[in-house]
Amino acid sequence: MTSGEKRVEIEKELSFGPVHPALIEPYRIRLFVNDEIVEDCELNINMAYRGIEKLFDGLPVERALLIAERVCGICSHVHAWNSVRVIEGGLKIDVPPRANYIRVITQEMQRITSHLILFGHAFEVVGHETFAMRSFLLRESFMDLISYVGGNRVMPSVPIIGGIRPRADLTESLKRVILERIDEFEEKYKGYVARIIEDPLVMSRLTGIGFLTKEDAIKFHATGPTGRASGWDYDVRTKMDEYKPFDFNVITDESCDTKARIVVRALEIFESLKIIRQAVKNLPEGPVVNRSWKAEEMDFTTALLEAYRGELMHSYALDSQGRIRNYKIRTPTPTNLAAMEHACIGDHVTEAILTIASCDPCLTCCTRAEIVDSGKSFVLSDLEIIRKYGWRK
Amino acid sequence: MVMEDVPLFVLGLIASSIVAAAIGVLYSLVLPGIERKVQARIQQRIGPPILTPGFWSVLKFGYKKRVDPNAQMPGLYRSLVYFGIGIVVLLFLFTTPYWWAVLGWGSILGIAGLLKLEEVLYVLMGSQSQSFLSTGMPVPDIAKGSKHIGIKREFVEQHSGERALKMMAIGSLPLYLALLVPFAMAKSTMIRSVVAMQNPGYIMSSNWLSAPLPSSPVLFTLPGILAAIVYFVGYVMLLNEKPFSILKAKIDLIEGGVLEYASKLRAYYYIMRNVLMFALSSIFVTLFIGIPFDPFMPVMMVLNLALSLLLPIMLAALVAFSPILTFRQIYPAAIGLSAIGVLALIISLGV
Numbered sequence: 001m002t003s004g005e006k007r008v009e010i011e012k013e014l015s016f017g018p019v020h021p022a023l024i025e026p027y028r029i030r031l032f033v034n035d036e037i038v039e040d041c042e043l044n045i046n047m048a049y050r051g052i053e054k055l056f057d058g059l060p061v062e063r064a065l066l067i068a069e070r071v072c073g074i075c076s077h078v079h080a081w082n083s084v085r086v087i088e089g090g091l092k093i094d095v096p097p098r099a100n101y102i103r104v105i106t107q108e109m110q111r112i113t114s115h116l117i118l119f120g121h122a123f124e125v126v127g128h129e130t131f132a133m134r135s136f137l138l139r140e141s142f143m144d145l146i147s148y149v150g151g152n153r154v155m156p157s158v159p160i161i162g163g164i165r166p167r168a169d170l171t172e173s174l175k176r177v178i179l180e181r182i183d184e185f186e187e188k189y190k191g192y193v194a195r196i197i198e199d200p201l202v203m204s205r206l207t208g209i210g211f212l213t214k215e216d217a218i219k220f221h222a223t224g225p226t227g228r229a230s231g232w233d234y235d236v237r238t239k240m241d242e243y244k245p246f247d248f249n250v251i252t253d254e255s256c257d258t259k260a261r262i263v264v265r266a267l268e269i270f271e272s273l274k275i276i277r278q279a280v281k282n283l284p285e286g287p288v289v290n291r292s293w294k295a296e297e298m299d300f301t302t303a304l305l306e307a308y309r310g311e312l313m314h315s316y317a318l319d320s321q322g323r324i325r326n327y328k329i330r331t332p333t334p335t336n337l338a339a340m341e342h343a344c345i346g347d348h349v350t351e352a353i354l355t356i357a358s359c360d361p362c363l364t365c366c367t368r369a370e371i372v373d374s375g376k377s378f379v380l381s382d383l384e385i386i387r388k389y390g391w392r393k
Numbered sequence: 394m395v396m397e398d399v400p401l402f403v404l405g406l407i408a409s410s411i412v413a414a415a416i417g418v419l420y421s422l423v424l425p426g427i428e429r430k431v432q433a434r435i436q437q438r439i440g441p442p443i444l445t446p447g448f449w450s451v452l453k454f455g456y457k458k459r460v461d462p463n464a465q466m467p468g469l470y471r472s473l474v475y476f477g478i479g480i481v482v483l484l485f486l487f488t489t490p491y492w493w494a495v496l497g498w499g500s501i502l503g504i505a506g507l508l509k510l511e512e513v514l515y516v517l518m519g520s521q522s523q524s525f526l527s528t529g530m531p532v533p534d535i536a537k538g539s540k541h542i543g544i545k546r547e548f549v550e551q552h553s554g555e556r557a558l559k560m561m562a563i564g565s566l567p568l569y570l571a572l573l574v575p576f577a578m579a580k581s582t583m584i585r586s587v588v589a590m591q592n593p594g595y596i597m598s599s600n601w602l603s604a605p606l607p608s609s610p611v612l613f614t615l616p617g618i619l620a621a622i623v624y625f626v627g628y629v630m631l632l633n634e635k636p637f638s639i640l641k642a643k644i645d646l647i648e649g650g651v652l653e654y655a656s657k658l659r660a661y662y663y664i665m666r667n668v669l670m671f672a673l674s675s676i677f678v679t680l681f682i683g684i685p686f687d688p689f690m691p692v693m694m695v696l697n698l699a700l701s702l703l704l705p706i707m708l709a710a711l712v713a714f715s716p717i718l719t720f721r722q723i724y725p726a727a728i729g730l731s732a733i734g735v736l737a738l739i740i741s742l743g744v
Binding site for chain 2: 021022044123133137350
């Protein structure tokens, strides 16, 4: 602590997790409090290290896709899509427009399910079971639609290199079903959002806590809805060629609190519906996959995509036999972690957990570490990292 | 009462207590199921079978393998739940007619005293319990690189104990204010007078099959309705149910001080909580409607049992539509409700 910084008196420490009924993933929250007020926070991850990046090494690029999709069960499509975008960008593989449209449709459908999971979790944390259950009930419409498109609710496996799987192509009847279902969903969802906004008890729990200013959001690299709820107008979709045909707004909120993070996601669902409608109505005719490509040596290439929780990065290189080398994934959560720790400060203990939940962490996806020492890259287990470098290095 | 009547009275007291306690405890085991069923229907779920949450779960925990608590003084921690059952059963018995004449226990003092004792239990439970789910978790928190090394590290249950103390200080105040109103209207501290004011037929009746109904229930007066509203919210606070379940908020303190009660102890804790739910509902029917739980007048007893469903059903609706409030909302809510309670009290004194 420098002499200019304000000294904070800490009365005690309260710690939760990694085994705790309210934490849906294994992580450790240490709150340093004075009475009920959080003065500092420490989030410790790396409780469920899977070494998934190491699994990619040496695999043929087509097989790697199957692993990429399994990085996360909620964001499965976005990982699969971004994984193929790396090689499509690196080897300049053309993707048919129809395939791009269907990728976008699946992406936005899964964005809606992801945001609805957050509402379910956030309202569970708020203690409002009815809103939590309604959210999961609403989500079912889109889980069904994802399964109609991809054949599976959780792992739809829509993208492949050069396009989409032919079975994921949209028939006329499926297009009609999608349009009907999203109309029904929108009506129910509007009622749901109205009930939340009109509930004074719920709004009193969400408003005025978990402040994260725009400057702090940028300083801590908060991405996705967490950053946009602090007024930071940043959305990777606006820079992506795949999204250029669609008219949609980037939702931001200047309130910078927990309510803003919920509201931004609530409004983003309407934008996703708008995109899906445009994509289904204007779906171009033509092939859905371009198979005229060959895996060959590729330099280290990076692709960015707006995942449901923020910016997602995938990057890898291919060797001369078309096998993957040095796969790196940066999910949105690592960049949001510092923002979460900061946003908790000043909250009551019970509110701090809600603030963390409102940033929508996905800790198992983000838990990975690779050490680059003297130019040689290697992966260590948690225990080895702690033994060699100490905790939190 | 003449000296010759004393043995007969004691006999009646014992018989009445046994019947009342048995019926009260058995009936209380059904209430959580009804509450959960109503809550589930509001949430468009089927919900559990009515006997499962109160009855079968108690039976199930009774047969679970014994797990010793890791509390600082395990013996004391275990005994607190037995004290709790004793307190809530006595609380219920004090409102039954035979106890009205015993040493003034059937009065506002008896009820308020026992309720306060029940609240103190949560402070003691919180200070004792030390589950492995927080500080005790084998995670290298204070290893190299950690923030704030060397400060006091508290178990979540101890924090729950601190919250229980705050709730004792302010959260339960509205309930006590509401309890005072019927007594203020009867201008007496005795339950008998409160019932006599509302239901003179019952006090004069000697026929065990009769069903004298109240002529002027407190509930249907202005101070009575205000006090009933405040009593209901106080009831929710005392039961630590949403929106006032801050001492056992699942999201941070998990179950609070009762976290380490496992197997038989958890079964006893459920019995304690269920009987408290019933006792407070029965007290409401006795004091605000004028129908006491009389084990020797079956119709009055059944009426009291039936009307005792009112508060748990209202509780279920409230729980289904409420989030957990933090002290940021609880303090203003408790102050506002206390103000309504004081207003009801002032009006009742005028009446």
